Amino acid sequence: MALPLSQQTLAALGQDVGVPAYDRRRLRPGILHIGLGNFHRSHMATYLDRLFTQGEAHDWAVIGAGVMPADARTRRRLSSQDWLSTVVDLHPEGSSARVVGAMIDFVPVASAAIVKALVDPGVRIVSLTITEGGYFIDPATGRFDAAHPRILADAADPRRPGTLFGMLVKALAERRARGLGPFTVLSCDNLPGNGVVTRSVVVGLAEHIDGDLAAWIRREVSFPSAMVDCITPRTTACERELVSRRFGIEDAAPVVCESFRQWVVEDRFCAGRPPLERVGVEFVDEVSGHETMKLRLLNAGHASIAYVAALLGYQQVHAAMGDPDIHDWLDALQAREILPVLRPVEGLDYNAYRKRIVERLRNPEIGDTVSRLCANGSTRQPKFILPALRDALGRGLPMAGLALELALWCHYCRVADDTPGLPSLDDPLASRLRAGAREAARSPRAFLGIREVFHDLAEFHSLRMAFAAWLGIIEAGGPRAAIRRYIDWGDHRSSSRQASYAGSS
Incomplete structure (x- = not known):
C-alpha cells in the first residue's frame, strides 16, 4: 500500500x-x-x-x-x-x-x-x-x-x-x-x-x-x-x-x-x-554560445522531425526516431546546414551534443508526443529554424534542407485538419497558416510571405525556388520521398545547385 x-x-x-x-x-x-x-x-x-x-x-x-x-x-x-x-x-x-x-x-x-x-x-x-x-x-x-x-x-x-x-x-x-x-x-x-x-x-x-x-x-x-x-x-x-x-x-x-x-x-x-x-x-562569463547550441540543435531538432513524423503517422517521438529515414534526415540536416553556421565556442563539442540529443529523443520512457512538437509552429519556427536559415542565406551556404523543413511544415498546415490521425493544427496563426499553405503550391509567397513568422524571407529568390520544388516533391511522392532525396544527396553541392536538384526528377 x-x-x-x-x-x-x-x-x-x-x-x-x-x-x-x-x-x-x-x-x-x-x-x-x-x-x-x-x-x-x-x-x-x-x-x-x-x-x-x-x-x-x-x-x-x-x-x-x-x-x-x-x-x-x-x-x-x-x-x-x-x-x-x-x-x-x-x-x-x-x-x-x-x-x-x-x-x-x-x-x-x-x-x-x-x-x-x-x-x-x-x-x-x-x-x-x-x-x-x-x-x-x-x-x-x-x-x-x-x-x-x-x-x-x-x-x-x-x-x-x-x-x-x-x-x-x-x-x-x-x-x-x-x-x-x-x-x-x-x-x-x-x-x-x-x-x-x-x-x-x-x-x-x-x-x-x-x-x-x-x-x-x-x-x-x-x-x-x-x-x-x-x-x-x-x-x-x-x-x-x-x-x-x-x-x-x-x-x-x-x-x-x-x-x-x-x-x-x-x-x-x-x-x-x-x-x-x-x-x-x-x-x-557568457552563456550565448550554449544557448545557441541548444536552440539550433535540440530545439531545432525537435522542429525538424515534428512535421515529417506526424505526416508519416507517428504519435510518439521515440518511435519516430526509430525510423531510419527520420533519424538520417535529422542527422543530414544538422551536419550540412546547422553546424556550418554555428561559430566555434571553446569547450563545446557540437557533435557530442548531437549524439546525446539522439539518445534523449529515443528514450521511450519520456513518452514525448509528436503533437506537442507540432503545436505553435508560428512561434517555434522563428526561434529555432529561421535564424539558421537567415545565417545560411546571408553567407551563401547550403539551405535546401531548411527549405525542405519549411515545406514539410507548410504541407502539414494544409492537410492536418482534413487528415484522420494527424494532430490538428494547434497554432495562434492557424487560419493564416492554413490559407497560406493552400495557396503555396501556386505562389510560395502565400506561405513565406506571412510576415509575423517570416518577416522578409520571402524576398530571397533561392529560398522561394527551393521551397516550391520541395512542395512539388512532397505532393508527388510524399514526405518520405522528400527526406530520402535530401538524405541521399551529397553534401558538397552549393545552395543554388541544391535548389535545382530539389526540383529535378
Whole structure:
C-alpha cells in the first residue's frame, strides 16, 4: 500500500527511493522561486537537493511563490506533504525516484505576501519559471511592451502591483529604502538571453515609476542569463499512479523527467550564490554560445522531425526516431546546414551534443508526443529554424534542407485538419497558416510571405525556388520521398545547385 508523502513517512519509504539525508529543520531560505511548477522541481530543486546532501549551502533553501491560479493549487498540494516532491528520472532501462526536500515553504498567492517575502534580507536570489509569455514582450519587436495594459496599471499604482514585475520593482524599492541591498533575479525560462529580457522588463517598468530607482536597479541588481535543459512532461493521473505503484508513494504532485539535466549560468550574482558547480552546474562569463547550441540543435531538432513524423503517422517521438529515414534526415540536416553556421565556442563539442540529443529523443520512457512538437509552429519556427536559415542565406551556404523543413511544415498546415490521425493544427496563426499553405503550391509567397513568422524571407529568390520544388516533391511522392532525396544527396553541392536538384526528377 502506498504511503502518503510527508516528512514523517520518509523513513518508511522503500530502499529504492532516495530521501533527504540532511536535516530539513536546519535549512534556511536564500532563494524565492516564482512559478513553482514541474520544471523547477526537476531542475533547480534537484540540483539544490544534491548540494544539500553534500552538507553544503544549507542557507540557500527555496521558498515557493506564484501569481497564477495554478500556483495556488500547487501550494495546497505541496503543503499537505511538507513541501516535498517525488522526482522520477525516466531512464531507457528503467526509472529511479528521489524525494527532493530543497523547498521549505510557499508564500500565499497574494501580492502583499509575495512582496513581503521579497523584502526579507535572507532572500538573495529570486528565480523565475513563468513561461516565455509571462515577460510582456511585444512579439512584433521582441522588446519590452511598455504599453501593455497591465504594465501601465502597475506604473499608475505601484503600491498595489498586479504583475510579478510590479512586485519585484516594489520589493526592490523597499529594500533600497531600508538599506537592505538588492537580490539577483535569475530567469530559468527557455528564452534566449533570458537575463537580458528580464532586466529590460524590470528596469523598463521601474522607469515608468521612479527614474532614480530604475538607475539603482540598473546599477546594483544582477540579471544573469542561463541555459536550462531537462525534458519534463506535465503530471497526469498516469504519473501519480506510476509513483504509487512503482515506488509506493502517494504524492499529490510528483514530477517525472528525463535523467539528463543541464544548467549553464552566467556567474553574475550581486548577493552571493550557492556553490552549485559542485553538483554539475556550469558557471560561465557568457552563456550565448550554449544557448545557441541548444536552440539550433535540440530545439531545432525537435522542429525538424515534428512535421515529417506526424505526416508519416507517428504519435510518439521515440518511435519516430526509430525510423531510419527520420533519424538520417535529422542527422543530414544538422551536419550540412546547422553546424556550418554555428561559430566555434571553446569547450563545446557540437557533435557530442548531437549524439546525446539522439539518445534523449529515443528514450521511450519520456513518452514525448509528436503533437506537442507540432503545436505553435508560428512561434517555434522563428526561434529555432529561421535564424539558421537567415545565417545560411546571408553567407551563401547550403539551405535546401531548411527549405525542405519549411515545406514539410507548410504541407502539414494544409492537410492536418482534413487528415484522420494527424494532430490538428494547434497554432495562434492557424487560419493564416492554413490559407497560406493552400495557396503555396501556386505562389510560395502565400506561405513565406506571412510576415509575423517570416518577416522578409520571402524576398530571397533561392529560398522561394527551393521551397516550391520541395512542395512539388512532397505532393508527388510524399514526405518520405522528400527526406530520402535530401538524405541521399551529397553534401558538397552549393545552395543554388541544391535548389535545382530539389526540383529535378
